[in-house]
Amino acid sequence: MNYVQTFDSTIEPKLENLGGKGASLVTMTTAGMPVPPGFVVTTAAFDAFLAESGIADEISRELGNLNSENVTEVDEVSARIRERLTSAEVPESIRTSTREAYDGLIAQCGGEAPVAVRSSATAEDLPDASFAGQQDTYLWINGYAEVTDHIRQCWASLYTSRAIIYRLKNSIPDEGLSMAVVVQKMVNARTAGVAITMNPSNGDRSKIAIDASWGVGETVVSGLVTPDNILMDKITLQVVTEHIGDKHIELVPADGRLAEKEVSADRAEVRCLSDDEVTAVASLAKGAEKHYKCPQDIEWAFDRDLPDGENLLLLQSRPETVHSSAEKKAEGTAEKKPTTAGFDLGSITASLMKSNG
Amino acid sequence: MPMKSFPRPSDLAVPAGAEGWEKIYPYYLVFQDELRDFEDEKFWFCDSQHWPTAFKPFETIGGEFAVKCLGQYNARHLMIPNANGIDFRVHLGYLYMSPIPVPEEQIEARLPEFQARIGHYFANWDTMLDQWRTKVRGTIDELESLRFDPLPEMVPMDDIVSGKAMDGSEVLMENYDRLIQLCYQNWQYHFEFLNLGYIAYLDFFNYCKEIFPDIPDQSIATMVQGVDMELFKPDDELKELATLAVELGLQSKFETTDDAAQVLDAIASADGGSRWLTRWEEAQDPWFNFTTGNGFYAHDVYWREELSIPLGFIADYIRRLDDGQQIMRPTETLIAEKDRIVSEYQDLLDSEAREVFDAKRQLAATAYPYVENHNFYIEHWTMGVFWRKVRELSRTLVHHGVFEDEGDLLYLNRNEVRDVIFDLVTSWGVGAPQGPIAPAHWPPILKERKAIVSALKTARPQPALNTPPESITEPFTRMLWGITTEQVQSWLSADDEDNGGLKGMAASPGVVEGTARVVMDASQIHEVEQDEILVAPITAPSWGPIFGKLKATVTDIGGMMSHAAIVCREYALPAVTGTGNASTKIRTGQRLRVDGTRGTVEILDAEETIPEVAGPGAHSHAHAPVGG
Numbered sequence: 001m002n003y004v005q006t007f008d009s010t011i012e013p014k015l016e017n018l019g020g021k022g023a024s025l026v027t028m029t030t031a032g033m034p035v036p037p038g039f040v041v042t043t044a045a046f047d048a049f050l051a052e053s054g055i056a057d058e059i060s061r062e063l064g065n066l067n068s069e070n071v072t073e074v075d076e077v078s079a080r081i082r083e084r085l086t087s088a089e090v091p092e093s094i095r096t097s098t099r100e101a102y103d104g105l106i107a108q109c110g111g112e113a114p115v116a117v118r119s120s121a122t123a124e125d126l127p128d129a130s131f132a133g134q135q136d137t138y139l140w141i142n143g144y145a146e147v148t149d150h151i152r153q154c155w156a157s158l159y160t161s162r163a164i165i166y167r168l169k170n171s172i173p174d175e176g177l178s179m180a181v182v183v184q185k186m187v188n189a190r191t192a193g194v195a196i197t198m199n200p201s202n203g204d205r206s207k208i209a210i211d212a213s214w215g216v217g218e219t220v221v222s223g224l225v226t227p228d229n230i231l232m233d234k235i236t237l238q239v240v241t242e243h244i245g246d247k248h249i250e251l252v253p254a255d256g257r258l259a260e261k262e263v264s265a266d267r268a269e270v271r272c273l274s275d276d277e278v279t280a281v282a283s284l285a286k287g288a289e290k291h292y293k294c295p296q297d298i299e300w301a302f303d304r305d306l307p308d309g310e311n312l313l314l315l316q317s318r319p320e321t322v323h324s325s326a327e328k329k330a331e332g333t334a335e336k337k338p339t340t341a342g343f344d345l346g347s348i349t350a351s352l353m354k355s356n357g
Numbered sequence: 358m359p360m361k362s363f364p365r366p367s368d369l370a371v372p373a374g375a376e377g378w379e380k381i382y383p384y385y386l387v388f389q390d391e392l393r394d395f396e397d398e399k400f401w402f403c404d405s406q407h408w409p410t411a412f413k414p415f416e417t418i419g420g421e422f423a424v425k426c427l428g429q430y431n432a433r434h435l436m437i438p439n440a441n442g443i444d445f446r447v448h449l450g451y452l453y454m455s456p457i458p459v460p461e462e463q464i465e466a467r468l469p470e471f472q473a474r475i476g477h478y479f480a481n482w483d484t485m486l487d488q489w490r491t492k493v494r495g496t497i498d499e500l501e502s503l504r505f506d507p508l509p510e511m512v513p514m515d516d517i518v519s520g521k522a523m524d525g526s527e528v529l530m531e532n533y534d535r536l537i538q539l540c541y542q543n544w545q546y547h548f549e550f551l552n553l554g555y556i557a558y559l560d561f562f563n564y565c566k567e568i569f570p571d572i573p574d575q576s577i578a579t580m581v582q583g584v585d586m587e588l589f590k591p592d593d594e595l596k597e598l599a600t601l602a603v604e605l606g607l608q609s610k611f612e613t614t615d616d617a618a619q620v621l622d623a624i625a626s627a628d629g630g631s632r633w634l635t636r637w638e639e640a641q642d643p644w645f646n647f648t649t650g651n652g653f654y655a656h657d658v659y660w661r662e663e664l665s666i667p668l669g670f671i672a673d674y675i676r677r678l679d680d681g682q683q684i685m686r687p688t689e690t691l692i693a694e695k696d697r698i699v700s701e702y703q704d705l706l707d708s709e710a711r712e713v714f715d716a717k718r719q720l721a722a723t724a725y726p727y728v729e730n731h732n733f734y735i736e737h738w739t740m741g742v743f744w745r746k747v748r749e750l751s752r753t754l755v756h757h758g759v760f761e762d763e764g765d766l767l768y769l770n771r772n773e774v775r776d777v778i779f780d781l782v783t784s785w786g787v788g789a790p791q792g793p794i795a796p797a798h799w800p801p802i803l804k805e806r807k808a809i810v811s812a813l814k815t816a817r818p819q820p821a822l823n824t825p826p827e828s829i830t831e832p833f834t835r836m837l838w839g840i841t842t843e844q845v846q847s848w849l850s851a852d853d854e855d856n857g858g859l860k861g862m863a864a865s866p867g868v869v870e871g872t873a874r875v876v877m878d879a880s881q882i883h884e885v886e887q888d889e890i891l892v893a894p895i896t897a898p899s900w901g902p903i904f905g906k907l908k909a910t911v912t913d914i915g916g917m918m919s920h921a922a923i924v925c926r927e928y929a930l931p932a933v934t935g936t937g938n939a940s941t942k943i944r945t946g947q948r949l950r951v952d953g954t955r956g957t958v959e960i961l962d963a964e965e966t967i968p969e970v971a972g973p974g975a976h977s978h979a980h981a982p983v984g985g
Contacts, residue, residue, distance in 0.1 A: 199571065205705040206569040233573055235701045238866045238954050240571045275868070344716065345472040351560040352832055353439055353464075 003045035003097040006104070007038050007184075017042045019120030019180035024317055031291050033314050034284070036303075037108050038115070038184030039101040041151055043122060045094045046179050049155075053088040055081075059159070060174065068168035074161050082156040090148075098151070102144050105185065114140045114186040114253070117147060119154035121179055139216065139251075140186055140258040147183060154181045187313050188253065191272045192217030192301035193227055195285040196320055197234065205295065207240065208232040208282045214263055214272050215250030217299055217315070224260075225249060228271050232282040239278065244271055277302060280312045288317040295320040361849045362824040365397050366448050369819065374812030378449060381414050381806045383770050386421070386447045401446065401453035401822040402840050406914035407653055409894040410878065411450025411813035413767040414806065415747075415774065418537070419653035419740070420445065420452045422544035428457075429545070430552045431833070436470040437552070440831050450813035453822060456831035478553050482723055489549060493734050496543045500742045503532045503539075505750040507757065508785050526782035533750065533778055537771055540743050547735040550727045552833065557724035559832055561717040568710060569702070575865060575926055580699050580718055582923070583726035584691045588733050591647040591660070592902060594640040595667055596684050599674030601636055605629035608679060611672035617664035643738055649879040651897045652736030655767050658879070659741040669883075670902040677905065684905065729923065750774075757781055759795045760803075768806040769799075820848045820937045838914065839935035848937045859943075861911070861936035863956035864922035869931055870961065871908040875945045890951055892943045896921040904928050909951040911939045911958050925953070933958050 005011055005018060005026065013026035022040035029035045050056040062077045106112060117138040136157045138150040157163070158179050167174065193212035198205045211220050211227040219225045226245035233240055247268045249260050273281065281300055288296045299315040306313075366388045371378065379387045388396050408420055428442015441457040459467065478485060509525045516523065558581060565577045602608060607630065610623045621637075624630040641661055649666060650657030660667045674684050699718065703711055751766040759781050760766060766774060777795050784793040828842045835841050839862050847860045874889040876882055885891060885903045894913045897920060904910075909931040910921045925932035931953030933939075939958060943949065948961040 202570055204568075204570050204572075206702060207571055231571065233571070233576065234705075235698050236573060236576055236866065238573060240573065344713070345476055347564070347713075347717075348475065348556060348560045349438065349468060349472060351563040352437065352556060 001042070001044040001048075003042055003048065003094045004101040005040050005042055006101060007035060007040075016122055016178075017044060017180065019043065019122050019182075020318070021118060021120035021316065022180045022182050023120075025182060025184070028288070028291070028314060028317060033287065033291070033317075034310070034312060036185040036187055036313050036315070037105060038182060039105060040120065041094075041098055041101075041181040041183065043178035043180045045097070046155055046181075049088075049090055049094060052091045053084075055084050055088055058084060063164070063174060066164070066168065068165050071161070071165075074164055078159055078161040078164055081159040085156040085159065086149075086152045090152075095148075098148065099144065102147055102183065105183065109185050112142070114142050114256075115147060116182075116184050116186050117141050117150040117154060118182040118184070119157055119179055120182045121158075122177075137218075139218065140253060140256075142256060151181045151183070155179055184315075187216070187301040187315065188304045189216045189301040190214070190304040191277070192299070192315075193220045193281075194297065194299050195281055196297050197285050197289040197295045198320060199231060200320075206234050208234050208285050210273075210278065210281055210285075212271075212273050212281070213245065213247045213250065214267065215252045215261075216258060217301055219247075219249060219251050219260075221299070228273065230271075230273070230278055232278065234282070234286055237279050237282050237286075239275075242271065244269060247272060273302075277312070284312060284314055288314065292317065292319065297321075363400075363819060363821045363849070364823075366401075366446075366453075366822050367393065367397075369449060369822075371449065372812045372816045375449070375809045377805075378809050378813060381768070381770075381809055382412070382417060382447050383772065386417060386445075388446055388448060396446075397823055399444070399455045399823060400825045401448075401455045402834075402838070402845075403818040403820055403822075404452050404454050404838065404914070405818055405820075406838060406895045407651065408452045410654065411810055412447060412452070413655065413810055414770040415767040416654055417447060418540065418771055420447070422541055423547070423653075424452070424454065426541075426544045426548045427551075427833075430548045432457075434549075435474050435552060436467045438464045438467045438471050440833060443834075448822070449816065449818065450810065451818035453818075454834075456834045458831065475553060475556060478550075479557070479720060479724070486550060486727065489546060490734075493543055493546050493739070496539050496546070497734075497739055497742055500536070500539050500739065500746060503536055503746055505529060505532060505746065505753045507753050508782070524786055526786060529753070529782060530775075530778055533775060536743070536746055536750070540739070543735055543739040547731060550724070551731060554724045554726075554728040555833060557717075557721045558728070561721035564714065564717050565702075568706065568714070572702075573866070574863070575922075576698060576702075578923075579695055579926065580702070581721040581725040582695070583722075583729070584686075584688050584695065586726055587730040589686070590733070591644040591737075592670075593686070594644045595670045595902065596674055596686075598633070598637060598640060598667075599671045599678060599684065601633055602671065602675055603678045605633055607633055608675050611668070611675050614665055614668040614672045617668055620668055621664070646738040646741045647733070648737055648741060649882070649897070649900075651895070652740035655744055655747065655764075657740070657744065659737075659745070661741070662745065673902055682905075754778075754781065757785070758792050760799070761796075765799070765803055768803050768810070817938075817941050821845065825849070844935055844937070858960070859911075859933070859936045859939050859958040861933040861939070861956050861958065862922070863952075863954055864934040865910075865925035865930060865932035866954040867909075867929070867931035868950070868952045868954060869908045870948065870950045873911075873943050873945055873947045873949050875940055875943055877940060890949050892939050892945075892949075893921075894940045896924070900924075904930065909933075909949075909953065911936060911943070911949070911951060913937055913940050 002011065002017075005013075005022075007026050007029040009026065010030075013023040013030070015023045017023075018026060018040045022042075025035055025038065026040065050059070059081055062081060066074060066077060068074065105115070119136045136154050138153065141147055141150055158177065166172075167177075191212055191214055193210060194217065195208055195210045197208050199207035200209055208231075210230040210232065212230070213220045213225045213227040220227045225247045227247065228242065228245045230242040231240040232238065247263055250263050251258050252261050253259070254261070284300055285296060285298050288298050296317045297320045298317045301313050301315060303311045303313055407423070412420065424443055424445045431437040432441040437459075439459050441459055444455045444457055446453050506528075508529065512524055561581060562574075562577050565572050602611065605628075607624060607627055610620060610627060610630075614620055621634065624633055645659070645661035645667060647660045648657040649660075658666065677684050703714065706714055747766070748763065751760070751763045754760050754766060754777065755763055759777055769777065777793070777799075780793040780795050784791075825842075825845045829835060829840055829845060869890070871888060871890045873892050874885050876885065876891060876893045879897065879900070882900055882903050885906055887906050888908050889906070890909045890911065891903070891907050892911045896910065896912060904924050905928065907928075907930055910925050911932070912921045912934045913936055914934070921932050922934050931951050933951055933953055933956050936958060943958075943960060950959040950961055952958070
């Protein structure tokens with residue numbers, strides 16, 4: 001079993017090994033999409049660490065008779081487990097694999113470069129199954145020591161009080177629970193955001209909705225700013241409507257880490273993407289949808305350091321679940337519309353009369 | 358914002374020198390004092406899309422036949438449930454229209470009739486359209502056969518022997534009546550399929566808007582438009598002739614093309630020249646029955662009568678070919694793009710919706726190309742022959758001393774012309790030595806009418822008259838003319854936001870900045886220079902050859918389906934149509950930013966040069982607040 005899988009490896013990406021995010025990044029890299037390079041510390045690494053360090057047994061003992069209502073007790077248990085997960089020795093073979101993968105990534109980046117460390121749970125991103133505390137993301141991490149430290153923090157996040165309580169209350173067993181961790185070159189984002197390959201307000205699948213703001217995309221995802229909102233036509237890639245947001249802060253590197261910075265008024269009120277960039281983001285989203293054959297919700301960023309034409313990067317693509325599942329439910333109950341092989345006089349008439357109303 | 362109104366017809370100032378203009382048109386075409394209350398109640402919009410210049414009296418025939426025949430299909434043939442025809446008047450020389458609704462209580466009863474009638478057409482589309490071509494061709498052939506020869510000095514002996522018992526003047530009268538009759542006939546045919554084309558399109562359009570609420574209008578149009586349309590043929594022929602000229606090395610013969618005979622002689626004596634001339638002859642029938650105007654005016658010039666026009670276009674294409682440009686329309690690319698757009702929309706639908714979508718698109722794609730193609734048969738071909746025959750008649754009348762000038766006939770309406778012909782045949786028949794009465798009667802009237810028409814031409818028409826309804830519902834008005842509630846409101850508020858911005862239809866996507874070239878009519882199109890933005894009241898199909906030079910197009914009137922919109926989409930140029938007054942607001946040389954995606958035009962140096970245009974139509978819409 002591999003403890004590490006690089007994004008560009010030819011091994012089949014499996015959800016149970018790589019978690020949702022990791023599997024998706026490997027798939028997209030293989031499909032030729034512009035994903036920043038990186039690797040996944042697989043669930044096998046986590047499982048081996050738990051088993052070899054004896055933590056697995058401790059956890060099952062600790063959780064054995066835990067009462068989800070007793071918050072103090074859960075907090076104590078959670079703290080003990082997380083302390084063990086962040087301090088117990090990681091087996092040599094896992095450390096070697098991780099070190100090699102990290103050194104490989106740094107070499108690929110052409111020297112020391114900050115990375116993002118993200119948890120990639122096996123249950124994450126599945127419809128109705130995203131549970132609390134499993135989506136930790138650590139941005140702008142520098143150096144191997146910090147990286148390994150944050151990999152452990154991702155692992156530990158499986159056992160936050162919230163996560164423990166959530167599983168207990170929902171009768172989700174701990175057996176088979178695992179966690180992969182994604183380590184990826186950090187994008188030095190000038191502009192970033194999300195894109196959904198439909199109009200989320202009415203379900204029109206011929207549209208692409210883009211939210212964009214200055215700096216790293218966390219400000220958009222977390223709602224710290226009102227992003228620029230651009231509705232594109234998916235087929236012609238032209239702008240249908242746009243609203244310029246008030247992007248008053250941006251997340252940018254300062255002194256070796258990310259920091260929130262005020263955005264000057266003149267930049268806050270202009271669109272943070274050029275026309276060409278808007279088209280590029282929409283094309284990228286459209287490509288992701290085409291690849292996965294269903295509406296996608298992507299995260300993207302324009303890297304400051306890369307030349308134009310190569311600077312748009314895809315950070316994540318997952319199925320759009322909110323509107324798509326609502327649509328499916330509605331479909332099931334909707335009356336069957338009469339279909340016709342030829343023209344439909346009734347609808348022509350209705351159509352003509354509609355202009356009256 | 359208080360509700361505003363356009364001026365009433367009677368409020369409009371008559372341009373200086375045009376006093377008494379009403380009497381140069383037939384009584385039934387002008388607003389009547391006795392009907393003022395009724396006529397002021399109605400909202401009228403100006404169709405300067407089709408009639409951009411003031412009518413000479415004879416020319417109202419085009420407006421009369423076209424609008425009457427358009428209406429008859431709604432009101433009498435197809436029994437469109439919610440729309441009768443369009444009422445029309447000429448005011449200060451321009452044509453104003455007012456759609457007539459079907460009374461609410463009659464709509465229901467018209468539904469089954471409507472469905473049976475359109476059902477029959479759609480079910481038999483191809484055979485009926487073939488039949489249409491035969492009918493229209495028949496009319497044109499008969500028009501061609503009409504002769505307006507001078508009257509014979511004496512009845513030929515043969516006619517004595519055969520006991521014909523006619524003096525030949527009856528031919529002139531019959532042929533004149535027939536000329537008018539045949540013109541009327543093809544205008545009836547013109548609309549036989551047109552409204553159906555729009556109905557099928559509207560149905561598909563509405564369905565697209567229902568399933569893809571924000572679908573761009575031009576995407577819908579692209580999905581049903583033909584690529585190899587007959588309307589594009591004349592221009593395609595010129596491009597092929599240019600290509601052949603380059604192949605045969607004949608470029609040098611096209612350096613100046615003002616004297617067509619000279620150019621053709623030079624080609625005839627050149628190597629390979631006869632091959633080119635054979636191809637040139639082939640192209641003329643029927644494709645040179647094509648006008649630089651729109652077919653509605655006597656001054657429209659037809660290629661086959663003015664060969665220097667097609668030769669000039671060919672010369673321009675030759676220059677572009679020598680510059681290494683691609684001049685043929687990239688039809689394969691256009692077809693591939695259309696296929697891509699259709700299939701991408703199809704892919705977004707589940708199988709049920711897709712079936713409906715496909716059926717509606719198919720119907721629209723079958724019916725819609727007529728909307729473009731009919732133009733060649735009627736406006737270009739039929740009207741080209743019609744105006745040529747009018748000129749033949751006119752020459753004969755001049756020959757017999759009825760008029761001094763060939764253009765004089767145009768200052769009489771068609772019923773007056775009939776009187777003049779009878780005047781002529783009478784004097785001829787009786788052998789009156791002084792000839793017809795006309796030269797004694799008409800000269801002062803002609804002089805006055807010519808002055809009136811010149812004066813009317815100095816003013817631009819108002820976009821509309823009276824108070825607009827709360828919403829414009831008539832489907833054809835909205836589609837064909839782009840007269841929507843929003844459009845009318847934007848005309849009305851144009852004065853409020855006079856900040857160098859204009860709003861119109863987003864007719865062809867893209868954003869460019871460039872220099873404006875205002876072109877009021879076809880005679881100015883040679884002024885257009887490379888990379889300019891064309892600003893015009895409307896464009897006509899014969900303007901095709903200049904589109905290759907343009908960066909964008911802005912028009913006063915026209916919707917998504919206007920000529921400018923269609924051609925610009927084809928050339929991938931931004932277009933904003935239906936701005937109401939761009940051609941009077943913008944001046945040649947101004948810097949513009951045209952956003953064909955949003956439908957806006959910004960005059961970038963507006964504050965420096967505010968165009969001054971004389972006449973009542975030039976300034977504003979006087980707007981009395983309405984409703985207290």
